[in-house]
Amino acid sequence: VGYEEVAKLALERCFFFPAAEIYGDALAGFWEYGPLGVSLKNRVVELWRREMVRRDGMLEVDGSVILPERVFAASGHLRGFADPVVECLRCGSVHRADKLIEQIIGALVPEKLSEKELDGLLEKNQARCPKCGGQLSKTRRFNMMFKLGVGAREAAPAYLRPETCQSIFLDFPRVFRTMRCKLPAALAQVGRSFRNEISPRQGLIRLREMIQAEIEIFFNPAKAGDYHKFRLVEDCELSIQPLDSSERKPFSCKQAVKEGLIANELIAYYMALLQQFYDKTGIPGSEMRYREMGAEERAFYAEQGWDLEVRTSLGWLELVACNYRTDYDLRGHARESGRDLAIMDEGKVLPHVFELSMGIDRTVYSIMEHSLTREKERLVLKVPPYLAPIQVAVFPLVNRKGLPDEAKRIHNMLRTSFDVFYDDSGSIGRRYRRQDEVGTPCCVTVDYQTMEDKTVTVRDRDTMLQDRTGVDAILGHIREKVSFPSG
Amino acid sequence: VGYEEVAKLALERCFFFPAAEIYGDALAGFWEYGPLGVSLKNRVVELWRREMVRRDGMLEVDGSVILPERVFAASGHLRGFADPVVECLRCGSVHRADKLIEQIIGALVPEKLSEKELDGLLEKNQARCPKCGGQLSKTRRFNMMFKLGVGAREAAPAYLRPETCQSIFLDFPRVFRTMRCKLPAALAQVGRSFRNEISPRQGLIRLREMIQAEIEIFFNPAKAGDYHKFRLVEDCELSIQPLDSSERKPFSCKQAVKEGLIANELIAYYMALLQQFYDKTGIPGSEMRYREMGAEERAFYAEQGWDLEVRTSLGWLELVACNYRTDYDLRGHARESGRDLAIMDEGKVLPHVFELSMGIDRTVYSIMEHSLTREKERLVLKVPPYLAPIQVAVFPLVNRKGLPDEAKRIHNMLRTSFDVFYDDSGSIGRRYRRQDEVGTPCCVTVDYQTMEDKTVTVRDRDTMLQDRTGVDAILGHIREKVSFPSG
Numbered sequence A, B: 001v002g003y004e005e006v007a008k009l010a011l012e013r014c015f016f017f018p019a020a021e022i023y024g025d026a027l028a029g030f031w032e033y034g035p036l037g038v039s040l041k042n043r044v045v046e047l048w049r050r051e052m053v054r055r056d057g058m059l060e061v062d063g064s065v066i067l068p069e070r071v072f073a074a075s076g077h078l079r080g081f082a083d084p085v086v087e088c089l090r091c092g093s094v095h096r097a098d099k100l101i102e103q104i105i106g107a108l109v110p111e112k113l114s115e116k117e118l119d120g121l122l123e124k125n126q127a128r129c130p131k132c133g134g135q136l137s138k139t140r141r142f143n144m145m146f147k148l149g150v151g152a153r154e155a156a157p158a159y160l161r162p163e164t165c166q167s168i169f170l171d172f173p174r175v176f177r178t179m180r181c182k183l184p185a186a187l188a189q190v191g192r193s194f195r196n197e198i199s200p201r202q203g204l205i206r207l208r209e210m211i212q213a214e215i216e217i218f219f220n221p222a223k224a225g226d227y228h229k230f231r232l233v234e235d236c237e238l239s240i241q242p243l244d245s246s247e248r249k250p251f252s253c254k255q256a257v258k259e260g261l262i263a264n265e266l267i268a269y270y271m272a273l274l275q276q277f278y279d280k281t282g283i284p285g286s287e288m289r290y291r292e293m294g295a296e297e298r299a300f301y302a303e304q305g306w307d308l309e310v311r312t313s314l315g316w317l318e319l320v321a322c323n324y325r326t327d328y329d330l331r332g333h334a335r336e337s338g339r340d341l342a343i344m345d346e347g348k349v350l351p352h353v354f355e356l357s358m359g360i361d362r363t364v365y366s367i368m369e370h371s372l373t374r375e376k377e378r379l380v381l382k383v384p385p386y387l388a389p390i391q392v393a394v395f396p397l398v399n400r401k402g403l404p405d406e407a408k409r410i411h412n413m414l415r416t417s418f419d420v421f422y423d424d425s426g427s428i429g430r431r432y433r434r435q436d437e438v439g440t441p442c443c444v445t446v447d448y449q450t451m452e453d454k455t456v457t458v459r460d461r462d463t464m465l466q467d468r469t470g471v472d473a474i475l476g477h478i479r480e481k482v483s484f485p486s487g
Helices: A003-012 A035-056 A069-075 A097-105 A115-124 A165-178 A228-232 A253-258 A265-279 A328-337 A360-371 A403-415 A428-436 A448-453 A471-482 B003-012 B035-056 B069-075 B097-105 B115-124 B165-178 B228-232 B253-258 B265-279 B328-337 B360-371 B403-415 B428-436 B448-453 B471-482
Strands: A016-018 A031-033 A066-068 A082-087 A094-096 A140-143 A147-150 A156-160 A185-194 A209-219 A237-241 A249-252 A288-292 A304-312 A315-326 A352-359 A372-375 A378-381 A392-396 A420-422 A442-446 A455-460 A466-470 B016-018 B031-033 B066-068 B082-087 B094-096 B140-143 B147-150 B156-160 B185-194 B209-219 B237-241 B249-252 B288-292 B304-312 B315-326 B352-359 B372-375 B378-381 B392-396 B420-422 B442-446 B455-460 B466-470
Touching: A003 A016, A003 A360, A003 A372, A003 B165, A031 A035, A031 B165, A035 A185, A035 A209, A035 A265, A035 A360, A066 A069, A066 A147, A066 A165, A069 A156, A069 A165, A069 A328, A082 A097, A082 A115, A094 A097, A097 A115, A147 B147, A165 A185, A165 A209, A165 A328, A165 A352, A165 B003, A165 B031, A209 A265, A209 A360, A228 A265, A237 A253, A237 A265, A249 A253, A253 A265, A265 A288, A265 A304, A265 A315, A265 A352, A288 A315, A304 A360, A315 A328, A315 A360, A328 A352, A352 A360, A360 A372, A378 A428, A392 A403, A392 A428, A403 A420, A403 A442, A403 A448, A403 A471, A428 A442, A442 A471, A448 A455, A455 A471, A466 A471, B003 B016, B003 B360, B003 B372, B031 B035, B035 B185, B035 B209, B035 B265, B035 B360, B066 B069, B066 B147, B066 B165, B069 B156, B069 B165, B069 B328, B082 B097, B082 B115, B094 B097, B097 B115, B165 B185, B165 B209, B165 B328, B165 B352, B209 B265, B209 B360, B228 B265, B237 B253, B237 B265, B249 B253, B253 B265, B265 B288, B265 B304, B265 B315, B265 B352, B288 B315, B304 B360, B315 B328, B315 B360, B328 B352, B352 B360, B360 B372, B378 B428, B392 B403, B392 B428, B403 B420, B403 B442, B403 B448, B403 B471, B428 B442, B442 B471, B448 B455, B455 B471, B466 B471
Parallel strands: A237 A288, A392 A420, A392 A442, B237 B288, B392 B420, B392 B442
Antiparallel strands: A016 A031, A066 A156, A082 A094, A082 A140, A147 A156, A185 A209, A209 A352, A237 A249, A288 A304, A304 A315, A315 A352, A372 A378, A442 A455, A455 A466, B016 B031, B066 B156, B082 B094, B082 B140, B147 B156, B185 B209, B209 B352, B237 B249, B288 B304, B304 B315, B315 B352, B372 B378, B442 B455, B455 B466
16 A cells, blocks of 8 residues: 555555645645544654653653744755756746756766865756756755744844754753753654755645654763763664665664664664554564665764665665764854753763654654555555554444434543544444544444443454443553553 | 742643744744643643634634735735834834833723834833833734745745635535535644744743634524524623723623623634633633623624633633624635635625634643642642643552563553653652652552552542552543543
8 A cells, every 4th residue: 555545545544634725735745634634643742752752751741833033044044945946937836956057967966065076066967947948046044943023023033943952952951950961861852843845745744734743862971981871772783884885684773783884882772662663553573674874974963973764666665764963063053052961970971962862753664654555345555553543433233223322422432531432323244444544453342241241342443352341341451452662 | 839939840741842942932932732632622622622713613723824825815914914013223223113002001902003003102101121221113013823935936825824714714604515514614723833923021921923723613603693502501601801990790690691792692602612612721701701892892704792811820811712703704805716606505604713723732821720729738730630731640659579570561551541650769748749749630549558469558649548549440441530521
């Protein structure tokens, strides 16, 4: 099952759809989550919070998306977060200069070429507008941050954050002090980021407004080599594609550190924790890889980088950028703000940072693509039960003889604790199918026997078997079925 | 306990603090939630989701915060969401014209006066700049929406939504169709809104970037008088201050509808549901009131309105605006988009809307102010246990004889399921105090006896009593203590 089928399900069953769609698609790259998407997304975030934030003892913050200009002077985004673009002198369409060259030469163009170098390559390859064949302008830099003004008069310049993590760097001094942290300390945040992408595309894949779950681990670089939690993951297997290879191969964390593939134990530990999180999303480990980033692929702030990627019908897709940002960000903010951001850790140190920057929207999409399964005549979203957007559906077998009242009573009993859907229209088979395609693990049916002995059938999504259970036992049964993995 | 003490606790214990504070307060009105604030806020949202969204069977969406200009042409915000301002011709400071007049005359100025009328009043009252005494400019309108441009060339005008509900109106057609809704249908959303306030102030009270939880109930106006859920709340008591009164008085919902104080049963039902939600936040019902809004206080889209207010050390504070928006919004979007947004409900109807627009930040603040209690030498945040930011703290009595290892084992056992804080520094009494002031309901202490019989003490925040419990029973004990009210 591929992109088209997921997109169709998403639209028809209200997982996600374009923003302001009644106005046509004037603004591409903005999407909405409908009720089923909200529920799936919130559960993915809750799984992330359990398996990453709480399991590791991270501290979560939730920061402002509007930040003053100086923040981005310090972070380098004012200067560095800009794409090279050319404009068609005939039709006016705008294109990424590097992508245009890549399409012509069929190879990657390094990220750090100057405008002049790009113009040289465009000329050499006789590039023309891909829309109308027109002549192209010279290359200019287009900053992808959204700018706005704050205040009524001579508005103060501010930007929508292009990555959530800048809030974390700004909050670090207070959080570290007031929460009585020691290094290494990990801060986490889930929230929106904004990028004025030139070519947004493919639904949740390349958005102008997206949801990120970012983790920044602050550590003393002198101590990253010997990390006490490393023994918890040393045998954990990662699929790794090093820079000098075009294939991925399995490595234990121990082996990967020993052979120098992963720089140190601390980084290996967090890469393993992240893989273990994805193992619980239902995406098969065999469809994922850590790909090492070369200098020309890395963001401007990163000294080393790994992308955790997933194989989809659209090709390999980045889900999490894992960047070794060194002390780049704290150093920048210390310089620009004039504050001393060093902290004590057997002597003064400006912490280094390793980051796990997860795209929640892409993760939601990938979970859907990997769990949507066609089985004979039925389409089933085989997500793990704890991620299912609707946890239980309640049906009266027929709409008479008191069955709807009893079904509604059960619906009411379950509704504050679970996401429940009540459905009384169409045949039972058809109602099961509707729930199958959105992944509902349990369907409770009230039938004639219910009225006699207070039992209902509970039908399992995957086995399609129906068990009879006492009405009293439903709540416990469902709680057990849909609860998050513990331990 | 008042505003200053809450603000102090918030800063010192990392509930909330100014955004980008290392840069000074160049941009007022932007705040961050630290780890304890994130946790408290998320639990308030979860309570709202349980008690409002799920209990009533509402459908939740999560929409884009950037929306195209036409949306706000349709909604009336381009024209109507503007404050009248004057500028000081000497010092350049900007002031709300109406507020300036109100300060001089000591009475409310109607919201709908023209610039000319305001200039007349300013002149008549010889208004001068309150900062420097300088002469003032003429009144102009200042639109409070943040504007930005989308796309690389001739950027498309767009705005940050000033209220989350516009996403709901835009999503209504698809959600209603694909979720197979019938009227009345309620859509809900929690998310950020943005207002370029001229005078942001007082921490979470007046923000430029805020979190709203909004509910829009779409209904057939011909049927609102007789609403089947009304019987569930008819005896529920609300404290109501009608337009013609300067005092609030208790009314049952039944009485309030009968006497024509509340327009119809549907509106009364949702006002009661909302009050029942707040009853579960720990804010005493005696400190809240529904105040009817006069024409001059209502927003431009509202035909009737109630503010649910709470008494705080800062005076009465609006927590939820309850507005009868009629078909104003759907009519506007139908006109501007050219789509027919009417739906079938025994004939074609353009639904009317009643809205509950909740400020989450103010709600968080008010819960803190009303629960923070000084008891002899201790400061206790007496929030309901299911809202406590830290659910359980784990202490080793001393840092030797194997106690820390056992305490860490227990910490690990609890950490994915609960928000747990591990503390091994200072006397036990001092560690209890630290937890009391952030509201932690349970403190588990590992002592010498633990090493002999596998029991620990569990200390209760409110009674300060310590119970001995088996290590095996801790998880169940805490789950019971901190779980949300069911039913």
